[in-house]
Amino acid sequence: MxxxxxxxxxxxxxxxxxxxxxxxxxxxxxxxxxxxxxxxxxxxxxxxxxxxxxxxLIRPSVVRPATRHYKSRPFMMMANYIKVTRRSFIRNRTYASINVVGLGVALACCLATYVNYSFNTSYDEEQRNIDRIHRVNYLQFQGVDESNFAVTPIGLGPQLKEIAGIDAVTQYASKRGTVRFDDDYFDFHLGFADDQFLGIFNFPVLSGSVESLKESSAIGITRATAIKYFQDENAIGQSITYLDQGQQKEFLVTVIFQDLPLNSSFRFNGMANLNGLSQVYKPDAGEWNQYLSTFLLVGESQSTSVIAQSITELAAERLTANHPGQTIEFYLDPLKGMAARAADNELSSPLKEAMPWPIYVVPGVISMLILLVTIFTFVNTFIASAAKRLKEIGIRKVMGGRRSQIIAQFIGESVAICLLALILAIPISNFLVEQYGQLLPFYDIDLNKGWDFFLFLAIMIVTVGIMAGSYPAFYISKFQPAGILKGETQVKGVGRISKLLLGAQLGFSMLALVSSILFVQNAHYQNNLELGFDTDETVVVRLVGGAEQYAPLKAKLGQNPKVSGITGAGDHVGRRFHTTSVRIESVEFEAVEMNVGENYIDIVELDLVSGRDFIGELQSDYDQSVIVSESFVKRMGWVSPIGKQVTLQDTAQHFVVGVVKDFYFDTFNSELQPLILNFSAPQEFRYLIARTHAANVTSLQEETKLAWKEVFQNQEFDIDPASHALHEGTIVNTIILKLFVFMGSIAVIMSLIGLFSLISLNLAGRMKEIGIRKVLGSSIPALIRVINRDYIVLLFVGIIAGSLISYFLIPAMMSAMWAHHIAVGPGLFIIAIALMLLVSIATVAFRVISAARVNASNLLRTE
Amino acid sequence: MRGTYLGEFQELVLLAIMLLDKDAYGASILEKINEHAGRWITRGALHSALTRLEEKGYIQSAMGGATAERGGRRKRLYTITPDGRSVLEEAKGIRDAFWAAIPQTTQGN
Structure with a gap:
């Protein structure tokens, strides 16, 4: 050292x-x-x-003597500029802090929604070959009906290799089953992939050799899975027992994968070789009856439509054998944007999908509206307060201040406000992103991924600052000081601009308010009102042994005091349904059929409109009774449906014994189709459904697990509080609800604050006028009328324009999002307009009254 | 002339410079003062004294050659001017006169 x-x-x-x-x-x-x-x-x-x-040695005789530094003069002036800025902030502290906080919140909303947006639109971007990988999908036409499939038969894969332009073919099946460790069961996503898969897709390997995965008993698991089950990153050599649909298979861990990004189309805990698929699933099914995802690596600059055409020529005929009477057309779905498109089209795909676009696009649009509203408020208040500083400018000019210095002062002040807002936006957006992440457990958005957008926002907001500062800077600094100081010069034209901005601001906040209210109402509607059933308070167990599992488990659970009712079913809302051909006299069509047990209607709270439920003691109910939905009745045009005869599958005669209200047997996005409930015996049960109270759901799940182990020991166990699909739908709706309540309130608050501050500033310049009017005998109500007149027109124009835009825009948007949404009537707009007008007028009135009540002599005295 | 008064410390510095003859620079002056007067003074104090003396015209300075022992830096060499020499002599004369006037009897106290 x-x-x-x-x-x-x-x-x-x-x-x-x-x-x-x-x-x-x-x-x-x-x-x-x-x-x-x-x-x-x-x-x-x-x-x-x-x-x-x-x-x-630091003493006067040694230290460098003070010399004159001409260079330091601008720095000394800078201190003065900053002092002036600080003073003007303090003088206008209310407006300054409103603007800083408002812009900060608005920027934070933009940043948070952008991060969310980019998460959803950047699925699979870590894939090297993303531009060349395409999935093979097909459209199936029957009459006017068109169905879209993202899975193809396993037998199609090998045939595709012969088509020109295709470099490689790979197939992937995504399955969800259960794994057993130490007598405990866990949900497990298992991917089956062929040998080419890891050559086309890149999933980084932490340890082990990919070659070993060619063995059908080998499995590669992700790092997180290894840590979860084996408490150790290096789980190579461990074994895993995978169970699904009554089959079980032992796997040996040979590879550890790096964890997948959460915005990957592939979501697996483990990946095994495709040749193990038939050992677990449908061993007897032919190659053309097992469906999975097929991907192509398309050669550079090859036409995808030509390839799709070739596939159609090659395989459509063979595939049509599975769907008689239908035509089939293949098309290629590029990996880039695949997850986002899958969420929008009603594709039946086993791969992970992005959120439906409204969830990441609409909040972004609303954030932009909020940002616009706050920018308008800021520009308005800044211009209005700059117009009050004419004397300052006059004196500065008299004292030798150059015009450029005055311009720099104003632009600097507005940029300073913008920069403060930008700094404030960072912690706020961090908070928002955290909140958002907590709402969505299967989601991972990271603020760090938004830094480029933050840069964009920073540049934008500074530009806004420069523009907001420029108007007063260039306009006001031009005035002659003598004119200013004599009081001859007046700021003209500011009023018109600020009125325009205020009107636009009110319009935008109206749009934000209406859309928020509508989306909130819609989320409520979808969450509670019209599902037509309620499974939130049930525990569902999947059965493989039919009656052999159902009866003992029902007996065991029946002793549990928390259980208020048990039923079984072959199909279950949100989980499983199938279609069947129905013939009634000469009419024949496809209907959704669900096989349910005794009391199913009560346990899942379907609404029986007329007739009766199935009765377990009646053998004839099993053989020939059905319950139909209202849509079914409507489809047939029946007046009294009870007792009508229905032929199922061309053979079985059934009679309608009851009618249930329509319910969303799958998700909100499915159309309500005619539906039949068929009474089935425990032999056909795939689900046991136990009803309890909301508070007991979690504990009952655990107890059910224990009961299962007690009764069946090693048999497969599958439990879920509600259906997977509907559960995610509920979460998404909850998010929309919270998001729009939050954003709607912000938009309204921002625009009211803007209104309030603008009126306050405007009134401050009219205090003398108010004083004179009072001295000449004007009453306070008359004063309010006179002053409000300007604003009322503005309020009406802004609000009506905003309502009109939202009236045409939002219903169109909602139709694009959901098959079922609330009807948008004029009632809501009347309420929203009234609300907005009331609050705005109250704001104006409050400000005006407090101004009008000031003693007139205080306003007019100048000494 | 701006005062011919010579402080005690300045006198020591002048004497040291005269003694060192052609080799008077910061470090050597400090050393000589330490050697003869038995006290260490700070460099800062020395530099103020040198600056003063140069202002009064008692010494003059010139940059000397660079040497390795100073890391290649040059010395500032001080030499005494005739003015400086005469002011020293004057000071000595004043003291001698006082000593001569002091009676022998009081000397032994």
């Missing part, structure tokens, strides 16, 4: 403060002393003495 030379830092210190004329000799003397001390007292002490001596 101690070298032969004195420490640089002290030499530099000396060089900095020392008179340059003395530096050489003094540093030379010090160096001489240092060398002597190093010999006499050792290097460490020599360093210390050197340092002390340097410090002791």
């Amino acid at each position: 101690t070298k032969n030379k004195p420490l640089k830092i002290f030499i530099n210190l000396l060089r900095w403060y020392c008179d340059p004329l003395l530096f050489e000799e003094i540093s030379g003397d010090l160096y001489e002393g240092f060398i002597q001390n190093r010999v006499k007292k050792g290097p460490f002490l020599a360093q210390c003495i050197y340092a002390l001596e340097v410090l002791a």
Whole structure:
């Protein structure tokens, strides 16, 4: 540490403060002393003495004499500019802080929604070959009906290799089953992929060799899975028992994958070779009856439509054998944007999909509206307050201030507000993103991924600052000081601009308010009112053994005091349904059929409109009774449906015994189709459904698990509080609800604040007028009328324009999002307009009344 | 002339410069003062004294050659001017006169 030379830092210190004329000799003397001390007292002490001596030399005779620095003058002026800025902030503290906070919140909303947006639109971007990978999908036409499929038969894959333009083919099946560890069961996503898969897609491997996955008993698991089950990143050599649909298979872990990004189309805990698929699933099914995802690596600059055409020629006929009477057309779905498109089209795909676009696009649009509203408020208040500083400008000019300095002052002040807002936006957006992440457990958005957008926002907001500052800066700084100081010069034209901005601002907030209210109402509607059933308070167990599992488990659970009712079913809302052909006299069509057990209607709270439920004691009910939905009745045009005869599958005669209200058997997005409930015996049960109270759902799940183990020991176990699909739908709706309540309130608050501050500033310039009117005998109501007149027109124009835009825009948007949404009637608009007008007028009135009540002599006295 | 008064410390510095003859620079002056007067003074104090003396015209300075022992830095060499020499002699004369006037009897106290 101690070298032969004195420490640089002290030499530099000396060089900095020392008179340059003395530096050489003094540093030379010090160096001489240092060398002597190093010999006499050792290097460490020599360093210390050197340092002390340097410090002791700081005295007037040695220190660099003060010289005149002409360069420092602008810096000295800068201090004055900052002082003026600080004072004007303090004088306008209400408006300044409103603007900083408002812009900060608005920027934060933009940033948070952008991060969300980019999460959803950047699915699979980590894939090297993203531009060349395409999924094989097909459209199936029957009459006017068109269905869209993203899965193809396993037998199609090998045939595709012969088509020109295709470099490689891979197939992937995504399954969801259960794994057993130490007598406990876990939900497990298992992907089956062929040998080409990892060559086309890149999933980084942490340890193990990909080659080993060619073995059908080998499995590669993700790092997180390894840690979850084996508490160790290195789980190679461990074994896993995978169970699904009554089959079970042992796997040996040979590869550990890096964790997948959450915005990947593939969501697997483990990946095994495709040739193991048939060992678990449908061993007897032919190659053309097992469906999975097929991907192509398309050669550079090959036409995808030509390839799709070739596939159609090659395979459509073979595939049509599975769907008699239908035509089939293949098309290629590029991996880029695949997840986002899958969410929008009603594609039946086993892969992970992005959120439906409204969830990440609409909040972005609303954030932009909020940002616009706050920018308008800011520009308005800034211009209005700048117009009050004419005297300051006059005096500065008289004292020799240059015009450029005044321009710099104003632009600097508005940019300063914008920068403060930008700084404030960081913690707020961080908070928002955190809240959002907590709402969505299967979601991972990271603010760090938004830095480029933050940069964009920073540039934008500074530009806004420059523009907001420019108007007063260039306009007002042009005035002649004599005119200003004599009071002859008035700011003209500001009123018109600020009125325009205020009107637009009100329009935008109206749009934000109406859309928020509508989306909130819609989310409520979808969450609660019209599902037609309620499974939130049930525990569902999947069965594979039919009656053999149903009866003992029902007996066991029946003893549990938390269970208020048990039923079984072959199909279940949100989980499973199938279609069947129905013939009634000469009419024949496809209807949704669900096989349900006794009391199913009660347990899942379907609404029986007329007739009766199935009765377990009646054998005839099993053989020939059905319950139909209202849509079914409507489809047939029946007046009294009970007792009508229905032929199922061309053979079985059934009679309608009851009618249930329509319910969303799958998701909100499915159309309500005619539906039949068929009574089935426990032999056909795939689900056991136990009803309990909301508070007991979680504990009952655990107890059910224990009961299952007690009764069946090692058999597969699958439990879920509600259906997967509907559950995610509910979460998404909850988010929309919270998001829009939040954004709607912000939009309204921002525009009211804008209104309030603008009126306040405007009134401040009209206090003399108010004083004179009062002296001449005007009453307070008359004053309010006179002053409000300007604003009322503005309020009406802005609000009506906003309502009109939203009236045409929002219903169109909602139709694009959901098959079922609330009807948008004029009632809501009347309420919203009334609300907005009321609050705005109240704001104006409040401000005006407090101004009008001031003693007139205080307003007019000038000394 | 701006006062011919010579402080005690300045007198020591002048004497040291005269003694060192052609080799008077910061470090050597400090050393001589230490050697003869038995006290260490700080460099800062020395430099103020040198600046003063140069202003009064008692010494003059010139940059000397660079040496390795100073890390290649040049010395500022001080020499005494005739003015400086006469002011020293004057000071000595004043003291001698005082000593001569002091009676022998009081000397032994």
